[in-house]
Amino acid sequence: MADHVDRILTQWHSEKPDLDVSPMAVIGRLNRAAIAVESRLADTFARHALDSASFDVLATLLRSGAPYRITPVELARDAMISTSAVAQRLNKLETRGLVRRAANPNDGRGTLVTLTDSGRELIEAALPDHLETEHAIIAALSVEEQSNLAALLQRIHDAASSS
Amino acid sequence: MADHVDRILTQWHSEKPDLDVSPMAVIGRLNRAAIAVESRLADTFARHALDSASFDVLATLLRSGAPYRITPVELARDAMISTSAVAQRLNKLETRGLVRRAANPNDGRGTLVTLTDSGRELIEAALPDHLETEHAIIAALSVEEQSNLAALLQRIHDAASSS
DNA sequence: TAGCAATTGCTAAGCACTTAGGTATTATGA
């Protein structure tokens, strides 16, 4: 059952026997698991002519509910990226006719991003497929293990964020 | 205890009550935890004038043991990046005098990358600091929870990779 | 209420990755 991370730990043990490299067992696997999942999800996105970044924007608009209209700042907060990255994502999506930008009547500085009909059709079609892929991955764990994993990840997240 | 992922799930429930979005609870937190950890580790790397990519190369060379000499192909496999990305990482590190490239006497096509003395000093200094940061993060979990988490992540990794 | 600070959203430039493609060398098998 030795995986890549195990081999790295073994190498460290023989080269630096005095160092406690046990944290790498967790953090190394966290990284690799995240990369493997992301890569698997990308296949599904590609089948719908999307990438992870575009899916993210369209899904955020969809789950905001009718009239599917939010600000770039909200998109940035939600995706944990800069507002500049949002602007560039929106440029791409607007060119494809999947979203539309309009002036925010309540804030002269602001913009409101709306899902177009064709954008909504696309994300409504991609979403069930995406969920099926996610389900196929986490089905490797029992329901109890899933909630266990989610709780542990949340605590790691908090520990990494604090300070 | 409601975090960002909980709020996203709540939004989906009210907008698409028929969809089972429970996989997002795990995969969403996997992503966010990995990003938070990566960001925390980056601070430590920066204190040693390194980034994650450079640290990765130097650490791989160090743990290979004396004479700290491996091929770009091995580096690519280990870091799960293209050999082209390795070439660019090495260009940077070689300019800084942290690694050195030489022809592989056993393979006319090949190159051998060696850790220079100054590269070795740098990584030997950064490594304990890095491990301390990793330890500070995973100390949020008991030892048993840590090995539990590592095992669950390995299974998620395998599930995402297969097929 | 005038002026300064904060916010919003954009483009430009820089960075690290990817894929594409080139060159050189080694391995294969007809």
Place this chain on the structure above:
DNA sequence: TCATAATACCTAAGTGCTTAGCAATTGCTA
């Protein structure tokens, strides 16, 4: 053995992020 395939490594170009910086508007406060 010799043509062809595979491998190793690189640069170039494209992509999507970041930070820097700009212009416009709004919010705060003296």
